[in-house]
Amino acid sequence: MRFFKTLGKTSLAFFTLGVLCLSALSYAGQVVVRKSSEPFDAFAVRDQVLRDHQWQEALRMQQQIQILQALPTGCILLARPYAYYSCHGLFYRPYQYQNRDVYIQVDAVGDQADPVIK
Secondary structure (H helix, E strand, O other): OHHHHHHHHHHHHHHHHHHHHHHHHOOOOOOOOOOOOOOOOHHHHHHHHHHHHHHHHHHHHHHHOOEEOOOOOOOEEEOOOOOEEEEOOEEEEEEEEOOEEEEEEEOOOOOOOOEEOO
């Protein structure tokens, strides 16, 4: 009989520990509680969430842009449809920024059969 009492307390302790661990893992984010008398605009919240998402997407796309201040050696200047450089499979377009040349990574464009070596 004493064995069952000890087993019951031990299993209850493990059950409680397990529930606490699962509750910590199931954290879903911020929960806001409001009084029903407070004004609430669900459309404004939706619009704010949309703006936040668009901002995060813009940051993600900006991080993908690579800007070089100097091209690596061995780049080839291509003339069509506009002047850009081919550097080991990556392509850069020259851009004038604060009276300095910088090179912004672009997708492959035009006919790469007309290189102009610089």
